[in-house]
Amino acid sequence: MKIFIFVIALYLFGFSLGFTQTQLGKPKLVVGIVIDQMRYDNLYRYWHNYSEKGFKKLVNQGFSFENTFYNYVPTYTGPGHATIYSGTTPKMHGIVANDWYDIHQKKQVYCSEDPEVQTIGSNTNAGKMSPKNLLTPNICDHLKFSTNFRSKVIGVALKDRSAIMPAGHSADAAFWFDRKEGVFISSSYYLKELPNWLVQFNNKKIPDSLMKLTWNLSLPIEKYHQSSKDENTFEGKLPEETSTSFPHKLNPHKKGKYETIVYTPYGNELTTFLAIAAIEGEKLGKNPHGVTDMLCISYSSTDYVGHVFGPNSLETEDTYIRMDKTLGDLLDYLEKNIGKDNFLLFLTADHGVAPIPDFVQQYRFSAGHFDYQTYEKNLRTFLKEKYNEDFLITYLNQNVYLDEPKIHAKGLSVAEVEKEIVLWSLNFPNVHSAINKHNLIFNEYREFPFANVQKGFYPQRSGNVILVYKPNYFDDEYGKTGTTHGACYTYDSQVPLLFYGAGIPKGKSFEEVHITDIAPTVASLIKINKPASSIGKCLKFED
Numbered sequence: 093m094k095i096f097i098f099v100i101a102l103y104l105f106g107f108s109l110g111f112t113q114t115q116l117g118k119p120k121l122v123v124g125i126v127i128d129q130m131r132y133d134n135l136y137r138y139w140h141n142y143s144e145k146g147f148k149k150l151v152n153q154g155f156s157f158e159n160t161f162y163n164y165v166p167t168y169t170g171p172g173h174a175t176i177y178s179g180t181t182p183k184m185h186g187i188v189a190n191d192w193y194d195i196h197q198k199k200q201v202y203c204s205e206d207p208e209v210q211t212i213g214s215n216t217n218a219g220k221m222s223p224k225n226l227l228t229p230n231i232c233d234h235l236k237f238s239t240n241f242r243s244k245v246i247g248v249a250l251k252d253r254s255a256i257m258p259a260g261h262s263a264d265a266a267f268w269f270d271r272k273e274g275v276f277i278s279s280s281y282y283l284k285e286l287p288n289w290l291v292q293f294n295n296k297k298i299p300d301s302l303m304k305l306t307w308n309l310s311l312p313i314e315k316y317h318q319s320s321k322d323e324n325t326f327e328g329k330l331p332e333e334t335s336t337s338f339p340h341k342l343n344p345h346k347k348g349k350y351e352t353i354v355y356t357p358y359g360n361e362l363t364t365f366l367a368i369a370a371i372e373g374e375k376l377g378k379n380p381h382g383v384t385d386m387l388c389i390s391y392s393s394t395d396y397v398g399h400v401f402g403p404n405s406l407e408t409e410d411t412y413i414r415m416d417k418t419l420g421d422l423l424d425y426l427e428k429n430i431g432k433d434n435f436l437l438f439l440t441a442d443h444g445v446a447p448i449p450d451f452v453q454q455y456r457f458s459a460g461h462f463d464y465q466t467y468e469k470n471l472r473t474f475l476k477e478k479y480n481e482d483f484l485i486t487y488l489n490q491n492v493y494l495d496e497p498k499i500h501a502k503g504l505s506v507a508e509v510e511k512e513i514v515l516w517s518l519n520f521p522n523v524h525s526a527i528n529k530h531n532l533i534f535n536e537y538r539e540f541p542f543a544n545v546q547k548g549f550y551p552q553r554s555g556n557v558i559l560v561y562k563p564n565y566f567d568d569e570y571g572k573t574g575t576t577h578g579a580c581y582t583y584d585s586q587v588p589l590l591f592y593g594a595g596i597p598k599g600k601s602f603e604e605v606h607i608t609d610i611a612p613t614v615a616s617l618i619k620i621n622k623p624a625s626s627i628g629k630c631l632k633f634e635d
């Protein structure tokens with residue numbers, strides 16, 4: 093009997109090590125983590141309040157690239173996630189913003205919308221989403237292709253775009269949160285019905301329990317050193333609240349009963365619960381063919397909290413302290429159930445964030461809101477006076493979209509009209525520079541900021557003139573409280589980049605690297621081709 097068990101054990105040991113692709117040093121599971129709106133310095137600003145098992149563990153026992161930048165603009169969530177996993181910029185993958193104006197459809201489109209597909213898992217339209225607007229294969233597609241589609245790929249997030257863009261075109265599924273019904277859903281692009289494990293997860297009704305909570309600081313207030321006064325006039329408010337201070341109640345939101353969860357750190361905890369349920373349910377990292385699986389996790393609540401309360405709030409500090417805890421829980425789970433040598437993890441962010449203008453004005457920063465409504469109104473007047481006609485379709489994400497057929501019909505040159513708008517715009521308050529479509533098509537720009545604009549430009553989806561505002565200025569579309577991102581400046585473009593797990597040595601690099609370097613690096617660590625249109629380099633794990 094003993095010999096029999098020994099032979100079986102030897103066989104299993106040999107099978108797991110000797111006859112599978114893991115023999116080639118490939119990890120069994122790749123875990124990609126994107127923390128929405130996490131600026132690089134958030135790794136260190138809150139260091140003293142982090143535990144030993146979350147961010148600190150990744151920095152101290154993994155490898156950190158301390159100078160990682162977005163090399164294109166605009167720095168929004170859709171483009172960020174598309175770039176991290178494809179290793180290329182909007183110029184190739186086409187995700188130029190979260191929303192853009194489509195000149196063929198003559199309407200504004202959302203990056204992951206897909207009217208052809210159906211919601212799977214709820215009765216709302218929140219699942220009518222797919223990666224069809226992503227125009228290049230990404231690392232998950234290449235992993236699938238390379239293993240004859242035997243690898244499993246799953247994307248999870250609260251935001252649909254943050255689950256869909258990472259998982260790519262050929263993923264088994266992406267799952268995101270339906271804020272009206274309080275369940276995780278998918279679309280008919282991937283599945284006919286939700287997998288059993290997710291039905292069971294939804295049946296636990298965790299969001300209902302979260303809505304009963306009150307958000308309080310997780311540590312005694314004396315421990316918070318990176319935040320301004322709790323009650324102030326420059327922070328926004330959570331739904332139905334009358335003050336900007338703790339404690340915060342989770343009141344039902346008018347957009348959807350469960351929407352408020354995403355504006356609290358509980359949204360990130362819910363995401364970790366889902367990620368672990370997905371690993372268990374899909375048996376990720378335990379592929380029967382011995383090939384590498386991939387799980388893409390995106391944490392979105394850091395972004396929602398950041399928009400409302402800004403980077404110098406107690407709310408943001410507490411959200412990162414709690415993010416660290418839930419990240420630690422995920423790492424504990426992975427180490428216990430997959431094994432540290434069997435998974436490869438990377439962590440980064442889809443963009444950073446600007447300070448709240450009114451807050452930093454107190455410290456004599458040059459900062460403010462860009463009056464985009466007056467800009468649009470005055471531009472229309474200028475065009476009418478000059479050409480007797482208003483060619484402006486819309487002004488969106490610092491892009492001026494013109495009605496080109498209308499310009500042609502008048503016998504005018506589009507390039508000439510664009511140039512006039514560039515010159516006129518330079519006189520508008522708080523515009524730093526402006527560049528037009530024709531120049532971006534026919535010239536190559538190597539210098540900041542136009543090099544960044546060019547890498548973020550896709551002719552069929554971008555505007556005719558693109559503005560660059562002065563640092564610390566942004567559209568006041570959310571009103572005068574809170575903050576946003578999207579600029580080429582380092583507060584929006586510099587993000588953390590950490591690697592940890594299988595084959596990753598301890599260390600730190602201060603070399604300047606780019607967000608487009610992640611996908612080619614992961615590709616070489618798992619021994620597959622770089623994604624099709626990747627422009628990044630393979631990073632060296634050397635101090």
Ligand SMILES: [Zn+2]
Nearest residue numbers: 129169395399
């Ligand atoms: Zn955001």
